[in-house]
Amino acid sequence: MPPLRVLLFLLVLLAAFAGLLYLLLPFGPYAPNPLDLVFWAALIVIARRAHVALPFSASMSHAFVVALAAVTLFPPWLAAGLVFVFSFNRDFGRPGYTWYKDLFNRTQSGLATSLAGLAWGWAQAHLGAHPYLQEAAGILVASLVYFFVNVGSVTYVIHLASGASLRKVWFENYSWLWVSYLLQAPIGLLLAKAYQTPLIWGWGGFTVLFMMLLLYFSRFYWDEKVKIEAAFDDTIEVLVAALDAKDPFTRLHSERVAAIAGSIAKRMGFDEQDVKRITYAARIHDIGKVAIPDSILLKPGKLTPEEFELIRSHPKKGLEVLHPMRSRLPQEVQNVIVHHHERWDGSGYPSRLREEQIPLWARIVALADAYEAMTAGRAYSPAKTPQEALNEIIMQAGRQFDPQLVRHFEALWLESPIWKDRGEFLRRYTLPAHLSAWPSPSHSGPASATSPTSSSDRPGPS
Numbered sequence: 001m002p003p004l005r006v007l008l009f010l011l012v013l014l015a016a017f018a019g020l021l022y023l024l025l026p027f028g029p030y031a032p033n034p035l036d037l038v039f040w041a042a043l044i045v046i047a048r049r050a051h052v053a054l055p056f057s058a059s060m061s062h063a064f065v066v067a068l069a070a071v072t073l074f075p076p077w078l079a080a081g082l083v084f085v086f087s088f089n090r091d092f093g094r095p096g097y098t099w100y101k102d103l104f105n106r107t108q109s110g111l112a113t114s115l116a117g118l119a120w121g122w123a124q125a126h127l128g129a130h131p132y133l134q135e136a137a138g139i140l141v142a143s144l145v146y147f148f149v150n151v152g153s154v155t156y157v158i159h160l161a162s163g164a165s166l167r168k169v170w171f172e173n174y175s176w177l178w179v180s181y182l183l184q185a186p187i188g189l190l191l192a193k194a195y196q197t198p199l200i201w202g203w204g205g206f207t208v209l210f211m212m213l214l215l216y217f218s219r220f221y222w223d224e225k226v227k228i229e230a231a232f233d234d235t236i237e238v239l240v241a242a243l244d245a246k247d248p249f250t251r252l253h254s255e256r257v258a259a260i261a262g263s264i265a266k267r268m269g270f271d272e273q274d275v276k277r278i279t280y281a282a283r284i285h286d287i288g289k290v291a292i293p294d295s296i297l298l299k300p301g302k303l304t305p306e307e308f309e310l311i312r313s314h315p316k317k318g319l320e321v322l323h324p325m326r327s328r329l330p331q332e333v334q335n336v337i338v339h340h341h342e343r344w345d346g347s348g349y350p351s352r353l354r355e356e357q358i359p360l361w362a363r364i365v366a367l368a369d370a371y372e373a374m375t376a377g378r379a380y381s382p383a384k385t386p387q388e389a390l391n392e393i394i395m396q397a398g399r400q401f402d403p404q405l406v407r408h409f410e411a412l413w414l415e416s417p418i419w420k421d422r423g424e425f426l427r428r429y430t431l432p433a434h435l436s437a438w439p440s441p442s443h444s445g446p447a448s449a450t451s452p453t454s455s456s457d458r459p460g461p462s
């Protein structure tokens with residue numbers, strides 16, 4: 001079951017949709033052509049199944065275009081009713097199916113369609129310029145209304161379910177999507193016009209099917225693009241795992257740093273999305289080390305000043321390694337990679353930032369990194385016990401670490417989390433188990449770190 005507030009919102013939405021349908025019903029004779037109804041109902045079913053993956057983990061089906069076409073062909077109540085009834089969920093009957101997500105998606109799509117229908121009707125009655133201009137303006141207004149109702153309700157339900165602020169969900173996931181809706185709007189009108197103008201064998205449906213086929217195949221471009229991005233995320237994960245596996249002292253280092261940083265973030269009240277992101281940032285924070293030769297990275301003896309300098313370049317090299325995906329990496333994640341070796345007193349590197357000049361996420365990962373390294377030990381320094389490491393961290397509050405973070409860390413440590421004892425952590429997170437215990441890269445990576453839900457039936461703009 002969803003949280004109560006999500007359920008209440010669903011009920012409100014359902015009541016609004018039912019009320020609107022009731023108001024819009026003609027209460028008089030109305031006899032649509034049964035062939036039209038069957039054809040457009042089938043199109044809605046097909047369009048819902050063909051999801052197009054969009055950047056930033058969003059997805060969009062062609063249902064919007066079909067709904068828009070229906071709005072121009074049928075009265076609003078009928079278009080909305082068709083969308084509500086025939087928007088079958090792709091997971092229907094499968095184990096991942098959740099009835100309330102399905103009902104939410106149907107209701108918000110139905111509500112968006114009925115209001116878009118009203119907007120279309122209003123534009124036809126009041127924008128009395130040239131008929132072509134009237135239709136063009138009408139379809140744009142209808143698509144904007146659909147966009148705001150559809151994406152607005154999805155944004156709100158994600159806010160309710162994840163605790164992330166409305167502003168954040170909106171700007172990070174959907175604020176840019178209105179352009180896509182506006183660009184697709186003419187296709188909706190074109191579908192409707194094609195249906196009304198029989199070009200092939202006396203029936204407009206053939207042209208519509210041909211256009212839908214073109215739309216359907218256009219999705220492969222996006223699918224491939226998203227697959228390439230996911231493959232890059234996988235590569236980064238593999239690089240991090242390989243880096244950790246090189247040295248017995250660093251086995252599962254990034255996993256444990258991520259677990260500690262995630263715990264601190266959770267305790268500090270970060271929302272679910274940010275906890276996921278900071279965990280991801282902690283996992284890849286040392287990615288720049290792939291650019292440092294093993295002979296230096298694994299050297300058991302003392303490093304020369306030049307070698308030391310090279311090691312100290314790994315935060316900056318991290319951004320170079322991640323360059324191809326940099327535009328998709330949130331700034332906070334980039335900050336972690338570059339600034340996780342800064343120290344509270346300003347004696348760290350690479351920028352010698354001090355106190356709150358150091359980005360908060362980087363301060364958290366720095367602390368987690370230090371605790372993990374102390375309890376793991378290195379070839380040149382024996383491992384500390386958890387208690388010794390905690391004492392050291394407390395001693396370094398205000399010097400190496402943010403004192404407030406140290407207080408959070410100490411309180412967490414006293415609760416004996418799984419990461420407190422390294423041996424215990426490694427036993428629990430042997431490689432196969434850890435791979436299944438963490439979300440897969442395509443879910444935790446930046447492409448979907450923005451997405452609080454990961455199943456294919458997540459609420460999404462249609």
Ligand SMILES: [Fe+2]
Pocket residue numbers: 285286314340341
């Ligand atoms: Fe590092």
